[in-house]
Amino acid sequence: MSDDAFGVSAAALRESVRAVPATLLLVDVQSGRIVECSDRATELLAGSREAVVGTEFADWLRGGTGDAGIVDAAVAADGPVTRGARLTTRDGAVDCELEASVARDGDRATCTVTVDTDLSERSEETESDVASRFEALFEAPASFVTLLDPDGTLRRANENALAFVDVAPDAVRGRPLPETPWWSHSAELQSNLRDWIEAAAEGRAVRYEAEHRNANGETVTVDGVLQPVTRDGEVTALLTIGRDISRRKHLEDQLKEREESFRELYNVLSAPDPSFEGKLERVFDLGRDRLGVELGFLTRIEDDVQEIEAAAGDHPLISPGESCPLSEAYCKKTVERDELLSVHDAPAAGWEGTPAYETFELGSYIGCKVLVRNELYGTLCFADSSPRERSFTEAERTFVELLTQWVSYELTQEQAQRELQRQNERLDRFADVVSHDLRNPLQTATGHLELARERYDDDNLDTVAEMHARMEQLIEDVLAVAQGGQEVPPADREDVSLFSVAQAAWETAGDDAAALTLDGDDAVVRCDESRLRQLFENLFRNAVEHGTDDGGLTVHVGALDGDANEFDSNPGFYVADDGPGIPEGEREKVFEDGFSDGGSTGLGLTIVEEVAAAHGWTVSVGGSESGGARFEVRDAE
Numbered sequence: 001m002s003d004d005a006f007g008v009s010a011a012a013l014r015e016s017v018r019a020v021p022a023t024l025l026l027v028d029v030q031s032g033r034i035v036e037c038s039d040r041a042t043e044l045l046a047g048s049r050e051a052v053v054g055t056e057f058a059d060w061l062r063g064g065t066g067d068a069g070i071v072d073a074a075v076a077a078d079g080p081v082t083r084g085a086r087l088t089t090r091d092g093a094v095d096c097e098l099e100a101s102v103a104r105d106g107d108r109a110t111c112t113v114t115v116d117t118d119l120s121e122r123s124e125e126t127e128s129d130v131a132s133r134f135e136a137l138f139e140a141p142a143s144f145v146t147l148l149d150p151d152g153t154l155r156r157a158n159e160n161a162l163a164f165v166d167v168a169p170d171a172v173r174g175r176p177l178p179e180t181p182w183w184s185h186s187a188e189l190q191s192n193l194r195d196w197i198e199a200a201a202e203g204r205a206v207r208y209e210a211e212h213r214n215a216n217g218e219t220v221t222v223d224g225v226l227q228p229v230t231r232d233g234e235v236t237a238l239l240t241i242g243r244d245i246s247r248r249k250h251l252e253d254q255l256k257e258r259e260e261s262f263r264e265l266y267n268v269l270s271a272p273d274p275s276f277e278g279k280l281e282r283v284f285d286l287g288r289d290r291l292g293v294e295l296g297f298l299t300r301i302e303d304d305v306q307e308i309e310a311a312a313g314d315h316p317l318i319s320p321g322e323s324c325p326l327s328e329a330y331c332k333k334t335v336e337r338d339e340l341l342s343v344h345d346a347p348a349a350g351w352e353g354t355p356a357y358e359t360f361e362l363g364s365y366i367g368c369k370v371l372v373r374n375e376l377y378g379t380l381c382f383a384d385s386s387p388r389e390r391s392f393t394e395a396e397r398t399f400v401e402l403l404t405q406w407v408s409y410e411l412t413q414e415q416a417q418r419e420l421q422r423q424n425e426r427l428d429r430f431a432d433v434v435s436h437d438l439r440n441p442l443q444t445a446t447g448h449l450e451l452a453r454e455r456y457d458d459d460n461l462d463t464v465a466e467m468h469a470r471m472e473q474l475i476e477d478v479l480a481v482a483q484g485g486q487e488v489p490p491a492d493r494e495d496v497s498l499f500s501v502a503q504a505a506w507e508t509a510g511d512d513a514a515a516l517t518l519d520g521d522d523a524v525v526r527c528d529e530s531r532l533r534q535l536f537e538n539l540f541r542n543a544v545e546h547g548t549d550d551g552g553l554t555v556h557v558g559a560l561d562g563d564a565n566e567f568d569s570n571p572g573f574y575v576a577d578d579g580p581g582i583p584e585g586e587r588e589k590v591f592e593d594g595f596s597d598g599g600s601t602g603l604g605l606t607i608v609e610e611v612a613a614a615h616g617w618t619v620s621v622g623g624s625e626s627g628g629a630r631f632e633v634r635d636a637e
Contacts, residue, residue, distance in 0.1 A: 016227045016241055018042075018049075023115035024230075027057045027071055029102065030109070041115065044089050057113070060088050071111045074100035080203065080233060087115060099233035101203050112203075114230055144182075144222065148238040152177045152197040155237070166215035177240075185213050200226045200238050209245075221249045264290070276410045277310070283403055284312035291396055293364060293384035298407065299331055300378040306331055309378065315385070317360055328355040331379040334367040340397055340404075342366040345387035363387035366397070368404040372412045380404045442471055488528045488614045496532065498523040498573055502557040505536035511544040511553070519558030523573060527615055535611040536575070539631055542605060543577040546629075554578050556624075560632060572617070572634035578626035587621045 017024060017036050024038040034057055042049045045060060057071065074081045080101040087096045096117035102109050144161040148154055154177050162169060165181040172180045177197065178190040189210055196206040206226040211219050224242030228235045264286055284296035295313035299306050307323040317324070326332050333356075334341045343349050343365045351357040360383075367381035380403060446468050453461050499522045506516045525532060540555060547553035556576045582590060591609045608631070612619040616636050624630040 016225070016239055020229050022229070022231050023117065025052075025057065025113040025115065027111040027113055028109075029071060029075055029111050032057055032071065035110070044115070044117070045087075047090050061085050070098055070100045070113070071102075074102045074111050075109065082233060087117065099230075103204055112230075114233060116232055144224070144240075144242040144244075146177065146240045148177055148197070148240065150201040150228075150235050150238060152194070152201075152238070154180060164212070164214050164220075182212055183210075186211070196226050197238065200228045201235055203228050203230065203235055210242075219246075220244055221246045276414060279410075280310055280407070281312065283406070284310075287382050287400065287403060288312065290399060291366065291382050291392070292388070293366075293382050295362075295383045296381070297383075298370070298378060298380055299329075301326060301331065301335060301376060306378070315360075318383075324359065328359045330356045330360065330362060330365050330383070331367055331381065332356065334379050334381070335369055335376060337369075340366065340368040340401055342392040342397060342400075344389075344391045347387065361385060366392050366400055368400055370404055370408050370411065372408060372415055377408070377411055380407050439475060442468060442475070488531060492528055493526045493615075494529065495524050495526050496529045498525050498559060499557070501525070501529060501532050502536050502575075505533045506540055506555075509537035509540040509544070510555075511547075514544055514547060514553035514555060516540075517554055517556045519556050521559065523559035525573070531611050531614065535608050535633075538605065538607045539575045542608075543575070543579060543629065547577065547579045560634070572632060574630055574632045576624040576626075576630035577628040578624065579628040581623050581628045582621060590621060591619075 017026060018039050020038045021040065022038060023041045023044055025034050025041055026036040027033070028035050034053055034055055037045075037049065037052050042052055046052050070081055070083045070085075073083070080099050082097060082099045085096055085098050086093050094117050096115050099114045099116070100111050102111050143158070144164060145158040146154060146161060147156040154172055154175055157169065157172060161182070162172075167181055177183065178193045183190050183193055192208070192210075196208060199206050205228065207224075208226065209221065209223050212222050214220055221244070222242040223245045224240055227239045227241065229237040229239055280298065287296050288294065295311070295315055295318055297311035297313075297318050298309045300309045301307075304326045305323055306326050306329045308318055308320055310320055311318050326335075330341075330343075343351065346352070346357055346363050346365065356362075362383045363386045365381065365383040367379045367383075370377045370380055380400070382400065449461060449464055449468065452458075499518045502518065503516065510516060536557075543553065543555050554577065556574075558574060560572045560574055590605050609619050612633055617633050618636050619631060619633050622630050622632070
């Protein structure tokens, strides 16, 4: 039998149907099959429920006018239909009278067929068995069960139902059910119950969900069914069976609340406002609304002093710039814990008389530590001057923890951005010093050198000129390193020809004793052209400086795998030579600052790596087919 037949749980319905003291069959209108039967019907027809449930209803009827058409007649009629029939039983065929009525639940329809036959010859033990089963159902400890007259007068209530409202049986027996303690706390609920009793008295089962109050005044959600009990086609009694579903409803409400909170939080954090302050303001509003409190605030804690960095709500001591000793703040206990702190009723929790309560007079509070790089930054808190009626739920606690994690992440990113900005500013100042304070004296020295060469013919002056050139190259390399790590924004990039940039770089960094070869098809690279040229120049200088002593060096440039598409869609490009190569043991070190085997600044390959990183690329080194060095530049993604 389905879980929603008659709008009641399968377990409760089966027990109530089976225990009904009548020969009762439930027939699915569409299929014509029996979907459930009472214990009395089981005994009459076959002796086992398995032999009855699932069979065709028509198979149990033989002759007479009461064939399976009674189901169709009941579908067409507004009320019960009665017909005579000849029924096949375990003891042979018997004449009987069938009464059928149809209950609908949406598109589904179930026909209730009551069989009236002469059972006088059946044993007294059978009636006793049915009564025992009914008693077992009635006193089920997990259910609230009552037995009523058709007009709703209470005949009997089981122990579980009586204990729920703490009344004695005599105090409720003989009273209309709507006027008993289970229902009298709500006029609306009483009105609904009277409608349900009226429907059940007409032979229709009613499924309901109601909020009841127990003896302690606590609200409990009950899922129940009001089931008619019939004999000879008439409703002789009403049976109510209910169960406490408060825990399930509580879990459902918590899940719904959590989903709504997450959805709202996502909408806030994905809003177009890029500023942390703007989003924090909306986070305060969302948190105050979700938690039902008037205040939201972010603190900074340093040297045992709490300062309010940002706040929403109206409190004279909780506004940006206000500070107090940490010992006088609610946040003192928050930072001493590894988990969130929540207090829904501060006076009841013993906070009265504490410095924090005397200073701020907050009746409810929930707060969590904000960590930046695993170090205490402060707290994110929500509070109210009045206590709450209930504790903060698990969903509310989780919500505040998520908000705190977001604040911690944003502050960490903000701190990193500030440090990066300060570092870039220092590099810019350093580059300015190198460019002016070193180049100016060098240019002066170079001018005096030219004057000296006009007067004197001395080989030592050639050495001085070489040193000047080396110093100039060193200055250029230091400037390149200072600027190399700065990211190239997408707006500063353009599509350039890989081969054109390589040829331009070769003109300034190549050597007459070496040759540049462009392999395969050209490729388009989206980049800062001057920075890409700088990368090539340093790779070319590296190749020339470490080339063969007898000249004849060839440097190759090409797209990886010969792909001529845009750089974002191909593996990248390479620079390879046929020189002596780089020993495997030194390949991981060549990009380190100052690495050199003599004759250079040792910054060239560091510049290559930083230019690549500024574009979001990676660079690696290996061996070429001819035994030289091969550098490959790829998109990091």
